[in-house]
Amino acid sequence: MKSLQHIALRVGFPFLLALGILWWMYRDTDWQMVLTCVGHDMDWGWMAVSLFFGVLPQVFRALRWRMALLPLGESARRRVCVDAIFLSYASSLVVPRIGEVTRCATLKRYDGISFARSFGTVVSERMVDSLLLLLLSVGAFAWQLPVFLHFLHTTGAGVSEIAGRFTGTGYIVTGICLFSLLAMVLGLLGRARMTGAVGGVFRKLWEGFTSLRRISGLPLYLCYSAGIWAGYFLHFYFALFCFEATSHINISEALLIFCVGSFAVLVPTPNGAGPWHFAVKTMLVLYGVAETPAVLVALVVHTVQTALVVLLGACGWGDLLLIGRPLPTDKA
DSSP states (O other): OHHHHHHHHHHHHHHHHHHHHHHHHHTTOOHHHHHHIIIIISOHHHHHHHHHHHHHHHHHHHHHHHHHHGGGTOOOOHHHHHHHHHHHHHHTTTSTTOHHHHHHHHHHHHHOOOHHHHHHHHHHHHHHHHHHHHHHHHHHHHHHHHHHHHHHHHHOOOHHHHHTTSOHHHHHHHHHHHHHHHHHHHHHHHHHHHTTOHHHHHHHHHHHHHGGGGOTTHHHHHHHHHHHHHHHHHHHHHHHTTSGGGTTOOHHHHHHHHHHHHHHTTSSSGGGTTHHHHHHHHHHHHTTOOHHHHHHHHHHHHHHHHHHHHHHHHHHHHHHHHHOSOOTTOOO
């Protein structure tokens, strides 16, 4: 019974949180206007460019993952690694944060790769990704800080005026998101403490970090890592050119919006649905985009990007069914 309740909470709460935030944001939306925007006003040429950079980071992630496995004596097929990454992103739409387990289980099933070893490499790459996101965010904020200071000096506006753009409900949504993120972290730590696994978790983190030294071609590994985040950003940045209301957003502004949205995705909802919309809409409004088009842009961009994740997941699953398990000499 407890396990069923845990599963219901783990799956149900993220969906309810996402649906609640989305309902609040889009409760007064003119859906005919949305259809008109998608069908006539939106530049799908820019969206095609954006979608290309949505696929590229997943491929880079697969190639980087395969590199990390080689020093451990595990040789997975590139094709299987790519399919496993595609499938992991799609599975996280159903159960948030399940993607890491899914991709390791996929390599175990199709290439006989040790689950524990592959999961250890996932720990190390998450550490690298977290560091890169932090550095990217600090850089984006530093890049935009002179702009904010100039704006405040020129207009005479203060922090209170900027904060005043938030509605009371906006503060409530922000609080709920932060509380959900904190509850998720505390829940993980609580389960680890109950099982006596806290020390083991930190040991695995350290082992995962030090394992990077054994990677052959570390510069290439770091290039893949940089390429992943460059691709993520360009996936978002080029999507802004699809809409007249956001086509004026420059690259430094887009980078800060992207970083804020990336932190919002940490809130445990499917593909960041809800928190991501709210964060991106809020940042667009701060940069002068009217609230109605800002809300619309967030909805369309996230929907198209989520559809891409579903499509790639389906392709990965279908390809795995086609190639099947390898012969002993097939892994290369």
